[in-house]
Amino acid sequence: QKEVEQNSGPLSVPEGAIASLNCTYSDRVSQSFFWYRQYSGKSPELIMSIYSNGDKEDGRFTAQLNKASQYVSLLIRDSQPSDSATYLCAVIYSGNTPLVFGKGTRLSVIA
Amino acid sequence: DAGVIQSPRHEVTEMGQEVTLRCKPISGHNSLFWYRQTMMRGLELLIYFNNNVPIDDSGMPEDRFSAKMPNASFSTLKIQPSEPRDSAVYFCASSPTTGDQPQHFGDGTRLSIL
Numbered sequence: 001q002k003e004v005e006q007n008s009g010p011l012s013v014p015e016g017a018i019a020s021l022n023c024t025y026s027d028r029v030s031q032s033f034f035w036y037r038q039y040s041g042k043s044p045e046l047i048m049s050i051y052s053n054g055d056k057e058d059g060r061f062t063a064q065l066n067k068a069s070q071y072v073s074l075l076i077r078d079s080q081p082s083d084s085a086t087y088l089c090a091v092i093y094s095g096n097t098p099l100v101f102g103k104g105t106r107l108s109v110i111a
Numbered sequence: 112d113a114g115v116i117q118s119p120r121h122e123v124t125e126m127g128q129e130v131t132l133r134c135k136p137i138s139g140h141n142s143l144f145w146y147r148q149t150m151m152r153g154l155e156l157l158i159y160f161n162n163n164v165p166i167d168d169s170g171m172p173e174d175r176f177s178a179k180m181p182n183a184s185f186s187t188l189k190i191q192p193s194e195p196r197d198s199a200v201y202f203c204a205s206s207p208t209t210g211d212q213p214q215h216f217g218d219g220t221r222l223s224i225l
Contacts (some may be wrong), residue, residue, distance in 0.1 A: 023147065043202055043216040044154070051211075092211060096161045098144055098167075099214055103153035 002093050006102035015111045019076040023102055025090030026070070032092040033065055033072045034099065039085045048074060073101055079109045113137070115217035117203050123223045129191040132220045135184055138206030141189075143176055144214055145188050146202040149165065153201070193224045 003026045004092065013019045021035075031052050036044035050056045050063040056098075062075040076083055086106045090099040116135040124130060136143045144159040151164070158168040162178045175194070180186040190197055200221050204214035 032213075043219050045120075046213045046215065049213055055139055067217075088169045090213075098159050101154045 002091075002100045004089055004091050004100050004102035006087075006105045008081045008103060009106040009107050012108045012110055013061050013079050013106055015079060015081060015109055017025075019079045019083065019107055021074040021087050021089075021105050021107065022071060023073065024071045025089075025091045025093075025100075028030050028067065028070060029095050030067070030070075030093050033063070034090040035061075035063060035072075035074045036088040036090060036101075037085045038088060038104065048105055076107075079107075081111050083107060084109050085092050086107070115205050115215055117217035117220055120218060123225065124193060126194055127192045127225050128141045128223075128224075129189065130197075130223070131194045132188040132203075134188070134203030134217060136186070136203070138184070139213060140205035140215075140220070141183075141187050141206075142170045142206045142208055142212075142214075143180060144204040144206075146198045146204065148202060148219075153169055157174075157188070174184050175215050176206060195224045198222055198224050199207060 005106045007025045032081040034081040037047045038044045052068055053065050056063045060077045063075045086104040088104045089102040118133045127163040141162050145157040146154050148154045156177045157170045163180045178188045200219045202216050202219045204216045206214045
């Protein structure tokens with residue numbers, strides 16, 4: 001059973017702080033990793049993708065991948081109240097199979 | 112570019128009625144996915160298609176659920192007869208291919224079965 005695990009939260013951080021969201025997955029052969037943001041009542045929106053070990057930065061967002069430890073994380077620097085949402089981690093375990101989603105971590109940025 | 116288009120956005124109907132949800136994927140995307148999202152179970156994959164062919168429908172909860180993709184630009188998810196426990200948000204998503212590519216989601220259909 002392919003699984004993606006996330007802490008459901010809520011994770012509360014003050015405005016301006018770094019928010020750290022973590023995700024673990026169950027299969028070492030996983031290839032592709034994605035972070036989606038979902039505002040309440042809206043659809044998931046892709047914000048980051050990462051395919052190789054290390055860090056990938058895009059604006060205030062940094063995705064970190066460690067395949068040996070089977071975890072992927074998302075750091076949000078200078079958190080803003082507008083970052084308050086549920087963040088979904090998604091993994092493609094092998095080519096030509098669909099994404100497996102975690103249940104998401106709810107982030108609340110307090111002004 | 113137009114994204115994934117779903118209709119209707121909201122549907123309220125009585126138990127026992129047939130419900131049909133519609134989806135138009137992004138042009139050029141060969142893979143289409145139907146999801147159901149609830150607070151308890153999160154985002155569940157119901158079925159997905161590659162090049163209009165159903166590949167895996169193991170997530171379809173019961174025979175009351177069926178999905179079709181008659182052409183590359185249209186898919187339907189049908190529930191007949193509907194039950195209150197089918198109430199959820201149903202998302203359609205598409206991607207260029209299945210592997211290594213993220214999916215892009217439509218706005219969803221919020222379904223309430225009374």
